[in-house]
Structures are given as C-alpha cells and as structure tokens.
Amino acid sequence: MTAATGAGDTLAPMGDGLVDLRSDTVTRPTPEMRRAMADAEVGDDVYREDPTVNALEAAFASRVGKQAALFVPSGTMGNQVALRVLSEPASVVVAGRRQHVVVHEHGGGGRNAGIQFHAVSDDDGTLSEADVRWALDATEHHHPRVTLLAVENTHMHAGGRPWSLEALRAVAGAARGVPVHMDGARLFNAEVATGVPAATYAAQVTTVMSCLSKGLCAPVGSMLAGDEDIMEAARAERARMGGGMRQAGVIAAAGLVALNSMVARLAEDHRRASRLAGAVAERWPDGGCEP
Numbered sequence: 001m002t003a004a005t006g007a008g009d010t011l012a013p014m015g016d017g018l019v020d021l022r023s024d025t026v027t028r029p030t031p032e033m034r035r036a037m038a039d040a041e042v043g044d045d046v047y048r049e050d051p052t053v054n055a056l057e058a059a060f061a062s063r064v065g066k067q068a069a070l071f072v073p074s075g076t077m078g079n080q081v082a083l084r085v086l087s088e089p090a091s092v093v094v095a096g097r098r099q100h101v102v103v104h105e106h107g108g109g110g111r112n113a114g115i116q117f118h119a120v121s122d123d124d125g126t127l128s129e130a131d132v133r134w135a136l137d138a139t140e141h142h143h144p145r146v147t148l149l150a151v152e153n154t155h156m157h158a159g160g161r162p163w164s165l166e167a168l169r170a171v172a173g174a175a176r177g178v179p180v181h182m183d184g185a186r187l188f189n190a191e192v193a194t195g196v197p198a199a200t201y202a203a204q205v206t207t208v209m210s211c212l213s214k215g216l217c218a219p220v221g222s223m224l225a226g227d228e229d230i231m232e233a234a235r236a237e238r239a240r241m242g243g244g245m246r247q248a249g250v251i252a253a254a255g256l257v258a259l260n261s262m263v264a265r266l267a268e269d270h271r272r273a274s275r276l277a278g279a280v281a282e283r284w285p286d287g288g289c290e291p
C-alpha cells in the first residue's frame, strides 16, 4: 500500500512511499518528542529523583483515575509486575486464551509469578461472566485458587476490539472481589473508539497497564497504575525484574508528549484502518476482514 507520509507523520517510512503496517509498534517519535527528549530534566529515578518520570507517572495516574502509576520499560514488564503483585504462586489467573499475557510473554506468568492460567474463550475479545463464575466455583472442587482475573482492552487477537463498559462491569462483578488486571496496551484506542473515558474503564479494575510505544508512538515505555500500596509493591517487583532505570526522564519526556498530544490522533489511525479494511473486504469478500 502506498500512502502520503507528510511532515510529522508517525508511520515508519520504508522508502518509495511504502508504509510499514506490520504493527503499531513500528512508529517513529515525532519531532516534538525528540525535542522534549533533548530538553528533558533528569535525575536518578531509582532514588525517585527524576522530575520527568515523576511528572509522567502523575499524569498517567490522573489520566486513568488511579492513585499512583509506575513507568516500566515495556508492556510485558507491566503485565508481569501486575501478576507478581496481585497473584500468588501455585494459584490460577483467569484470562482469555489469546490474550497477550497468556500467549505472547514467553511463558512469563509461570516463570515470573509461578501461576497457571485458566484460559477461557475470548473469541469476541471479551470473557463471559459464566466462564469466570465457573473458574471461581471450580475452586470448591479441588481446583487451585483463583487469585486474579486478566482482561485485554482493546483485544489484539479479536481484531483490536474494545470492551463495552457493560460487559466489563459484568465480568468485573462476576470476579467477586478477586482483583482484575487490565492489559490496556491500547486502552486509549478503546477510549477513542467507544467514547468511554480511560478512567471509566480503569475504575472497573484493580490495575491497568497501557503502552506509550504502540499507536501513541513514543520510542520506549509503558505505564502501570493502581492504588498507592499496590504501586509501591509494583516498584519493588520492577526492581527485582531488573526494570529500575536511572535517568529515564529522557524517554519519559517522549511518553509525556505521547500522553498529552497523541491520543487524539488515534482517531486518524482508526479511520485509515477502517478504510483499508473496507478496500480489502471489497476485493476479498470472504477474507474475514471487517471494515
């Protein structure tokens, strides 16, 4: 596919006007991000003395309506830290069978948190209340204890579908007090697509992870947010996993730009993706592509 790559375009150009559509990770930082990185005030974040990291954590926490947030090198680390804080070894985490945390983290759940997944159907990107209830009830019948429920919003393998607020409320309710982690790698895509504010989604869950490095096109980094005490524990887990960073303000500066000025542009991505899907569906009607 060819496309105009105008000034400040965040898609990675491949030459000859080609645009790389393998993933929304193959983006480039904007000129505003590069300037912010060059000018970033920094300190040692392991001592919590990096003002730019502190500003990013505060901005993200406030954006998703949580008490505190933690800057992590990757979305995978955000999910793994959440598993380590909220679940317990030899217990069960209920999640959709195609969720990133189940299939794309190199078995990290078992390795890092000692958990096993009870993987349920997530064909439409959501989990069903009935499946969640079944998993919880199974504990009464010699199944391991369920310590965490994990959902993904938007759900990558279901074609990037967002959760409806009603479905999320229902499933979070069915969790009966068991904590819920939201892998919101693309939470802001969900916000832009549905009009449900990120904070409203996040209010339904215990912790939320979101990537700055996907469609928001920051070069590095993800955020994890939740209550103050949970984030304190998360900070220690991040250190244990080797994710403590020093003058990380250099990359956090790009994250702040991502959060403050790139969310609105996701609507452009959605329009383009929908146009492309429409063209593909027209050409290959049986190809399974929905505009």
Ligand SMILES: *Cc1c(COP(=O)(O)O)cnc(C)c1O
Pocket: 073, 074, 075, 076, 077, 079, 100, 101, 152, 156, 183, 185, 186, 211, 213, 222
């Ligand atoms: C990309 C992604 C992650 C992990 O992010 P990385 O920064 O690549 O580790 C987690 N969950 C989902 C749904 C993702 O798409």
